[in-house]
Amino acid sequence: MVIKVYKEKITVSVDVKNSKDNAYNAKVIVDFSQNINYVKVEPDIKECNLNHTRLECAVGYPFLASDAEEHFKLTFEVTPEHIGAEIQINVTATSDSDESPSTLGDNVVKIKIPVKYEAGLIFSVRPKDDHIVYKEGEQYPAVFNHTSAIGKELTITYKVEKALKVTTPPLKLTITYPYQSTMNNILLYLTHVTYSPNITCNTDNQINPKQIGSKTHTVKTSKESLSAYLVSCGTILCRSFDCMIPEAVTSEVNVTFRVWKPTFIKAEFSSLYMMVNGTLKARDHLFLLTSDHNARNVKIQVSKEAIGGIPWWIILISILIGLLILALVIFGLWKINFFKRKSLEDRKEDMMD
Numbered sequence: 001m002v003i004k005v006y007k008e009k010i011t012v013s014v015d016v017k018n019s020k021d022n023a024y025n026a027k028v029i030v031d032f033s034q035n036i037n038y039v040k041v042e043p044d045i046k047e048c049n050l051n052h053t054r055l056e057c058a059v060g061y062p063f064l065a066s067d068a069e070e071h072f073k074l075t076f077e078v079t080p081e082h083i084g085a086e087i088q089i090n091v092t093a094t095s096d097s098d099e100s101p102s103t104l105g106d107n108v109v110k111i112k113i114p115v116k117y118e119a120g121l122i123f124s125v126r127p128k129d130d131h132i133v134y135k136e137g138e139q140y141p142a143v144f145n146h147t148s149a150i151g152k153e154l155t156i157t158y159k160v161e162k163a164l165k166v167t168t169p170p171l172k173l174t175i176t177y178p179y180q181s182t183m184n185n186i187l188l189y190l191t192h193v194t195y196s197p198n199i200t201c202n203t204d205n206q207i208n209p210k211q212i213g214s215k216t217h218t219v220k221t222s223k224e225s226l227s228a229y230l231v232s233c234g235t236i237l238c239r240s241f242d243c244m245i246p247e248a249v250t251s252e253v254n255v256t257f258r259v260w261k262p263t264f265i266k267a268e269f270s271s272l273y274m275m276v277n278g279t280l281k282a283r284d285h286l287f288l289l290t291s292d293h294n295a296r297n298v299k300i301q302v303s304k305e306a307i308g309g310i311p312w313w314i315i316l317i318s319i320l321i322g323l324l325i326l327a328l329v330i331f332g333l334w335k336i337n338f339f340k341r342k343s344l345e346d347r348k349e350d351m352m353d
Contacts (some may be wrong), residue, residue, distance in 0.1 A: 022097035026064040120163040125296035151261035169284035176240035192256035
């Protein structure tokens with residue numbers, strides 16, 4: 001049974017039958033685990049007394065007669081504040097009368113329901129997408145002395161919030177991003193990772209791996225064709241790191257990249273998308289994250305514009321084609337005598353008509 005954020009109801013139908021002599025002060029005792037609460041009994045004329053996690057319901061007063069039966073329903077609701085691997089409900093029929101030990105076996109019913117809990121979380125990311133434009137032939141330094149020279153900066157913020165006042169599990173956030181193209185040109189360069197208190201991130205020396213700033217980096221970029229419309233981790237080298245998030249009301253992880261300008265200036269492409277993936281997992285096996293809550297993707301579009309707008313040779317060819325079409329139209333009109341002037345006799349005949 002999957003326990004959702006909103007309280008789930010469980011109904012237990014109880015049927016009691018006395019097959020022997022009269023049973024004096026007969027009652028049903030229900031013991032239940034702390035992850036459920038007693039709500040009500042139906043019919044409501046039934047008398048039940050609650051003491052913490054024990055419920056006692058009278059069945060026949062002052063006695064349950066021979067061959068008599070009683071039927072009632074008990075309703076419980078799940079409390080996500082208390083976490084357990086299963087819901088337990090033990091139902092015992094008893095009385096003050098003597099009963100043979102050989103017939104006590106059917107006086108007890110034990111119910112065990114294995115459960116998992118839906119984590120009550122709101123997982124969000126901003127921005128959901130971004131668009132970066134470079135111009136063809138745009139200049140960049142041959143040596144990077146600071147990360148600001150690399151290219152445009154992009155910060156992605158992942159936020160995890162508790163939806164309601166329920167227990168939430170410790171989490172693992174995995175962030176995966178495209179790092180290098182097939183020609184080993186850098187795509188996204190990780191420069192900073194910041195996060196809320198108590199969060200730990202294992203970046204494995206991925207932050208500024210070339211130590212730009214403390215060292216100078218000579219730019220070496222191979223010209224290549226980035227023909228793939230969507231740059232995905234199935235075809236290029238991606239990197240990833242994990243952040244461990246404890247139970248908290250609100251947690252944030254901020255990831256800052258630089259889009260490596262030399263790669264996109266030298267590459268042959270017009271526009272492409274790169275995906276940065278954030279995946280959330282519960283570190284406690286009792287909790288589940290639905291597909292709507294465990295993944296957030298950011299789509300980064302990179303486009304390249306030609307310098308000076310339309311190239312001059314395209315404009316020249318367009319003008320020549322336009323003149324050729326005009327000449328063909330004039331020639332066609334001339335062939336059908338469109339430009340031939342009428343004689344004086346023709347004009348007189350037209351006037352007489």
